[in-house]
Amino acid sequence: xxxxxxxxxxxxxxxxxxxxxxxxxxxxxxxxxxxxxxxxxxxxxxxxxxxxxxxxxxxxxxxxxxxxxxxxxxxxxxxxxxxxxxxxxxxxxxxxxxxxxxxxxxxxxxxxxxxxxxxxxxxxxxxxxxxxxxxxxxxxxxxxxxxxxxxxxxxxxxxxxxxxxxxxxxxxxxxxxxxxxxxxxxxxxxxxxxxxxxxxxxxxxxxxxxxxxxxxxxxxxxxxxxxxxxxxxxxxxxxxxxxxxxxxxxxxxxxxxxxxxxxxxxxxxxxxxxxxxxxxxxxxxxxxxxxxxxxxxxxxx
Numbered sequence: 001x002x003x004x005x006x007x008x009x010x011x012x013x014x015x016x017x018x019x020x021x022x023x024x025x026x027x028x029x030x031x032x033x034x035x036x037x038x039x040x041x042x043x044x045x046x047x048x049x050x051x052x053x054x055x056x057x058x059x060x061x062x063x064x065x066x067x068x069x070x071x072x073x074x075x076x077x078x079x080x081x082x083x084x085x086x087x088x089x090x091x092x093x094x095x096x097x098x099x100x101x102x103x104x105x106x107x108x109x110x111x112x113x114x115x116x117x118x119x120x121x122x123x124x125x126x127x128x129x130x131x132x133x134x135x136x137x138x139x140x141x142x143x144x145x146x147x148x149x150x151x152x153x154x155x156x157x158x159x160x161x162x163x164x165x166x167x168x169x170x171x172x173x174x175x176x177x178x179x180x181x182x183x184x185x186x187x188x189x190x191x192x193x194x195x196x197x198x199x200x201x202x203x204x205x206x207x208x209x210x211x212x213x214x215x216x217x218x219x220x221x222x223x224x225x226x227x228x229x230x231x232x233x234x235x236x237x238x239x240x241x242x243x244x245x246x247x248x249x250x251x252x253x254x255x256x257x258x259x260x261x262x263x264x265x266x267x268x269x270x271x272x273x274x275x276x277x278x279x280x281x282x283x284x285x286x287x288x289x290x291x292x293x294x295x296x297x298x299x300x301x
Contacts, residue, residue: 002029002037010037055090056098059083064102072106075099119144121285125177125212127166129157129185130232132240136259139165140231143173144181146285147275151235151267153259159187163206170210180207181215181228189216239266 002010010033014023020031020038027034056063062083066074076099080092088095124144132138137157141150150169154161162185170176182188190200197216199207207214243262247254271282278285 002033007037007041010034011041014038054094056083056088056095059086059088060098060102062086063098064105067099067102067106072103072110121145122175123178124181124215125169125173125179126181126228127169128183128228128232129162130236132236133244136240136244138232138235138240140228140235141166141169142228142231143177143282144227146280146282147278148173148271148282148285149231149235149267151231151239151263153240153256153263155256157185157187159200159202162187163203166206167210176210176212179213179215181217183217188214235266239263 006027010023010027010029013026014020014034017023017026020034023034024031063079066079066082076092076096079099080088080095083095122145125141126144127139127141130138130140132153135155137154139150139152139154139157139162142148150172152165152168154165166180184192184197188199188203189197190203191198195218199214199216203214239262243254243259274281
């Protein structure tokens with residue numbers, strides 16, 4: 001079978017010389033092949049082929065319905081008896097192909113289409129909590145534009161503890177971002193109306209005092225807080241796990257004062273190093289200290 005380029009060469013040669021045999025000599029093929037290619041091109045291309053029926057066509061709608069009802073989680077193994085009862089007589093392997101195709105179609109129809117986030121200096125501080133060990137929690141915050149990171153340890157994640165951590169982070173930043181994006185923390189969430197989080201009165205007063213707008217992630221949407229999720233994982237693996245492992249080996253208990261001293265040193269180290277994603281040093285990025293006079297005045301008030 002001739003490729004598309006070979007067919008184009010045959011048609012071009014025929015248009016130049018005008019006969020099938022001379023075009024065949026130029027292209028190194030037979031005059032019958034030249035005639036067939038030219039006639040097919042003049043007729044508008046090759047005839048359309050009727051797709052062959054597949055042995056699972058009769059149960060395709062059944063599988064699509066079950067995949068949609070299970071949110072794309074049902075397995076081909078559990079669907080096969082249902083398909084057999086509906087008249088499917090093919091192999092289990094072929095049926096697995098059908099289920100896999102339907103799952104791909106379901107994911108495409110229910111996927112979140114998002115563009116990569118484009119941050120600007122001083123716009124967002126993103127924060128979240130993570131658990132390092134039973135009774136030991138890690139507060140993580142990151143400036144979205146500069147990737148400047150703030151990590152501290154705590155024994156709980158109450159509203160008072162969270163707000164104290166935010167206040168310390170703002171003091172370390174030397175400025176106040178336009179918005180602070182948080183997960184749907186129960187300590188800061190007063191309620192949900194039309195899938196929009198309503199902050200607690202204490203958090204509203206805190207935000208008004210510092211001059212930022214409280215913002216919350218969408219429900220069941222990890223993409224909106226992926227930047228701080230990465231920091232939480234990094235802080236646990238690079239900071240918390242080595243500290244807790246060393247404490248378990250030596251038998252010396254770690255208190256929050258010791259853990260936070262190590263966290264301060266760790267933040268100074270990572271914020272002064274070249275960030276692999278932005279190819280810049282977070283401490284030297286714009287937006288790190290844009291409104292220092294404002295935050296100093298707020299803290300002093």
